Amino acid sequence: MQMLQGYLDEQFIQLEELQDDENPNFVEEIVTLFFNDSARLLQNIEQTLVSGPIDFAKLDNYMHQFKGSSSSIGAKRVKNGCTRFKDYYMAGNAEGCIRTFLQVKREHAILRTKLEAYFQLARQAGPSVIPRGQVR
């Protein structure tokens, strides 16, 4: 869908292709799973940021998990944000780390909203009407 353009990559299409009669709501299930799990991860990260001196190694670890997770649904912007975070981390740029994390968090929230709307529309349009190849 247009609204998702630029936010998701081919992985999302792969997920759509995996959807079949056996798992008719596969994509939505996966997306839901992702957001639940990533919300938890984000919470852990926030904890790291607010409790005393920041443990950047730990933060990096979380962000790495986040990156892997976001790659599962093709969350392009979120994933790129994680990559940028890594660069700052490797450079020892604390401020850059924090900044990119916040960007990632924001992108994550935006994507969530968009996808919720997307699935709502899909449901309204009727079952198994998930446009293919439209999310680019």
Next chain:
Amino acid sequence: MENGFSSPRNESFPAGLRVLVVDDDPTWLKILEKMLKKCSYDVTTCHLARDALTLLRERKDGYDIVISDVNMPDMDGFKLLEHVGLEMDLPVIMMSVDGETSKVMKGVQHGACDYLLKPIRMKELRNIWQHVFRKKIHEIRDIESHDSMDVLQMSINGSDLSDDGYMFGEDLNSGRKRKDYENKNDDKDFGDHSSPKKHRVVWSVDLHQKFVKAVNQIGFDNNIGHELHWTSTTFLPLRLISPFISTQQQLDLMRHIRLLQHWLLISPIFKLMAVKDLWNEAAACFIFPSNGAMTYSVCLAEVGPKKILDLMNVPWLTRENVASHLQKYRLYLSRLQKEPDSKALGGTKHSDLTPKDPAASFALQSSINLNQSDAANSYQFCGSNFLGQDVDIKHLEGDVKGIVSETKRTLTADVTSPLKTKNSQSFSHSFVHEAEVNYSAFDSTSWSENPEQEHKPLLQLEDGYSQLSPHGPHHIHNDQLQADPSISSVISLTGRDISGSIEIKPLYTEYKSKHVSHVSPAESVVDTIPVQPKSHPVIHQSFEPISTAILSMKSQGLSCITDIESCQRNLILASDTNFAAFNEDLTVWLPGDCYSMTFGQNFDFTEYNNDPGFMAELPFHLYDTFSDYHLDATECPIVDQGLFIA
């Protein structure tokens, strides 16, 4: 795992391929499950690495392949990889969102057969069956080439090589060198070879393979105790018995051995004992002392040249040709047996050996410590080797592990076994070649003992590790230059350890100083290496080259286990140059530098190299280890070619 592709779980392979997926990310786990199901694979998912291991252990042959993420909270993916390779010898594919070269390399080093980047595509998953298939093929190949390697070894070491015009392939440079030296020094050792000079029979790889096939066939046919059963006996190196047992049995045995090695690594209560095999009978079994009698035994019957000739069906070959070749083959086998000891002996100097030389440590350890209750140490040692990680062989103390984890181990095991057999139960008749046994025992202990003490190690079998009577003074024994073989074997064992260079150095130095030139092979050697160090062992220890070379075991660690065999083989092959040196030196595999040594070796260290050994590769690539020391079956080099005799 049984012969996967031959045992059709499903006629429509790869459909039904049993995949175990391990990933802490629930989203990916679900996606992968769906993707694999789409490939018609049989999927099992696991959130935690330890659960995965439990599952794998519970159902030994329940899975064909494992796919695991690299970053997991409860266990490092690489660690899991090692365990799987070691215990189950299954192909493992790593996954990660991180495609950093160093990580990928690490994966490969630890034995991963592939490394996938997330997001993973369907087509990547569709192809994973190839890894399963490939592995099977390699295992079979290793088993078969193992024979060749052995023979090759034999050729190289036989003093009559030159007479018979045996030649070795390129990778046996060392063998050649050794041959030269040997020719000069060893004639007396191989008195029993009867190849006529006048009539050059070229034992090509093909011919030799026909020979081995025939031998195996006969052995199999005549075999009485062929079924692999668990008894409490001693242990023979797999390579010695492998010619006589079927492929499936070999695979089973290898797996068992690998498992054994792994157990040894993780538990100090097990001891590995070795027993010498006989010319005509090969008995292999290993023991889990005390508690649970998990031993494995295989018996072989006698094979005769006439029968072999008949089976080979090579018109121009005469019975005499076969007889002499058989003799050499036996010599080779016996040498292999001994060598582990000698190698181990080399280890006596283990104190000198720096831990960092895993290979060395193994070797030494195995020989030396077998007796000791260094079990703990050895286990440690093995463990590290096993894991392939950086084979940090601390010291050979009780290199039981080495034996276990490294393919070579078996070698050492063998060595001691002869000794043990004496005391052990089961193979009373196995001391047919007692002399050899002693010799071998000697070898292993040679470093540390005087010729007279040869017998001591034998006695020690009881404890299980008589291999080298470690207790003996650790001095290099002149007469027993034979130790070389042990050393070499030792090294080969350690070969596994790619990271360490064998530090046999100390040994040699000591050796040198102690026994500069006195070699009286006669007494100790039955037919083995006549230790006649012509020159001082200059081996200066640089085992390193060898160890590295030999050990090309690749850090595969666990995966090595499978490759252990290959490692062993590779060991030999890898260190061609080393070999040469080795021969001369008698003992140790020493790296290229060894050339200067001229001890006689006859030790066929090629054998060791090629000898996949029981190493497990940690991983229970048993076979791999046998065939080449490379941890990776695929990496086994050359071994097959070794046999070529021009």
